[in-house]
Amino acid sequence: MNFKEKLARFFYGRYGSDQLNMFLMIVCMILLFFAFFFPGVPSYILRGLSIVLMVLSILRIMSKNIDKRRRENVVFTKILFAVRSFFIRQFNRIRYIKKYRYRKCPGCKNHLRFPYKKGVHDVKCPKCGKNFRIKL
């Protein structure tokens, strides 16, 4: 058996990498970067934390409990998506501040965009159909 076959056999049935692992590795790199370039920050904390993250990431890659790792990744990607859409929304609020205003529907908490016209308006949510009043 050559090295390649041994390696393939070793990784057989193991979880491998995913978005959560990529994220852990990136955070790890950032922590090491800070520990290296900013000596003011106690670097043993940053180095220790990055080692913990790296070990966690390796354990996830080597794990044979694929179902559990997959569920962890689903939770992580949901959080990532929520954080990402929050920042995109904030960016768009600033970008289109002259044209639009953003409000939340009191019924379904959906984020709605309104053309900016000063005054009080009666509006209907396109998602849940609830009528409500907004002041722009």
Ligand SMILES: [Zn+2]
């Ligand atoms: Zn609604």
